[in-house]
Amino acid sequence: MKTTKKHSNSKGGRPPKEIKRNKTITVHCSAFEQRLLREKGKEAGITASEYLREIGLTGKIDRPKREFPKDALLLKGTLNHIAANLNQIAKKRNSGENLGAFMREQLDELSGQLHTITITIRNYFS
Structure with missing residues (x-):
């Protein structure tokens, strides 16, 4: 006795989409x-x-x-503050004034802040 297999019309593959987008x-x-x-x-x-x-x-x-992380906004504010201070120091130097002790102290502080920010950025992306 032979057994016959029924063939289905389905060829397999990806099922058809409900709404075909075939018009251009x-x-x-x-x-x-x-x-x-x-x-x-x-x-x-x-x-x-x-x-x-x-x-x-x-x-x-x-x-x-998109929302910026709070740390990124704080970092941006700090960088803007440092930029304003450096601008003031550069203006005094360009006008011919010598840097006083206070300005030199500010410059050292700004340098330290920039170094800290650089480390923070490096650690964030590591």
């Missing part, structure tokens, strides 16, 4: 615009096609807001 719309743009659209899509974490589709259908792209 051609958009003419310059090389710069193309690069810009791809970059904007990449920033949003999607492809350029998805980006254009989302903008066209909803008029906006929902992307997660």
Whole structure:
């Protein structure tokens, strides 16, 4: 007695999507615009096609807001403070004034702060 196998019509592979996106719309743009659209899509974490589709259908792209770590904001504030102090010292030196004891002390303090910040940054990325 022979057993016969039933063959199914399924060829296997990836299951079909519920909504097929098989229609195209051609958009003419310059090389710069193309690069810009791809970059904007990449920033949003999607492809350029998805980006254009989302903008066209909803008029906006929902992307997660980036928040800077608190440590990075504190570091930025410290660097701005150091830059302002160095600018004041440079202004006095450029106007021909000699650095007094206070200015020399400030310069040493700023140098130490910059060294500490450099170590902090190095440790953060290690």
